[in-house]
Amino acid sequence: MIYKSLDVSGEHKVIGVRNGFYQIELEKKNFKNIKGEDQFHLQFPQDPRIELGLDRPLRYKLLRGGRVNDFMNFCYYIKAIPFMVSEKVVTVLTELSLPDYSLVDVDITNYDSESKFYLLRFPFTELDRVNWPESVIYTGSELLGKNYLNIRSYDDYVDFRQKYHKVTDFEKIVLHNLPAEFDIIWVRGAGIFISPNAEEIFELNKLTGIDIGWKKPQTIEILYP
Structure with a gap:
């Protein structure tokens, strides 16, 4: 089965800003000091099944001129989190076959909306499956x-x-010996790829902020038994 690459758009007309990457930024007031922020990033677990123990949502701010989409890049990078997603995406994900993932509650403090957003914690498929x-x-x-x-x-x-x-x-990339026929695969060092089923469901739900089949490698092949 052929999977296509999935990436978050960095185009100005899509994200509203011209940095070419992100429109959402982590607020410094999440942490007491720089040391606390450094520890958060260094100790953040890659395994999405590990509880974080956060007592409140992580606070982010929308950059001036930034546009809110269903998929968004954010600053600063956090291990094993490919992007921020809307509540609409979370609902769509329940229709797909996926490995164990989890969500981190997010508060976009300067975005006046009842819509909810989350950081998506998603596991890597390691290169020993290649x-x-x-x-x-x-x-x-x-x-x-x-x-x-x-x-x-x-x-x-x-x-x-x-x-x-x-x-x-x-x-x-050709993968084999995967535990199941997942609709989304994140290959360490190569990127995120989605099945034809996921692509169809994403398009039917008109999810915004993504580029499909654009980032190289544009496709991967997965060999299922």
């Missing part, structure tokens, strides 16, 4: 030229990265 002989990995770029690598296993991949310290990209 079918390396069938996948295509390279260094370089389309502009400067690609150098295709003969990577036959996860160990080969790790050895190459440790020996040469070069940035690698996937032109083609």
Whole structure:
């Protein structure tokens, strides 16, 4: 089955600001001091099943001119959280087959609306699920030229990265041995991908703020038994 990449749009006409990335920013007053903020980021668990123990929603602010969408990027990055989502997205997710995920309540303090928003905590699919002989990995770029690598296993991949310290990209990813046929997959180091079923449901619900099949690699192939 072929999955398409899912990314949050950074276009000015979509997010309302010109930084090319985010329209939502974490407020400093969530923390008593800089040390508290640093500890929050450093100790934040990647496993979405681990309870955070927060006693109130995390407070964010909408940047001046920013537009609220169903999917939004935010600043600053938090481990294992790909994006902020609306309550509408949360409802749509219940229609999909997904690995265990969880939500963090968010308060957008300068957005006057009864709509609710959440940080989506989502698990990674690790690279040991990659079918390396069938996948295509390279260094370089389309502009400067690609150098295709003969990577036959996860160990080969790790050895190459440790020996040469070069940035690698996937032109083609083939996954196998997944525990179930999930509609959304987050491959560590490659991105988030959605099934044809998820794409259809997203389009039917007119979810805003996303680009489908745009980010490279644009697609991945998943081999199910």
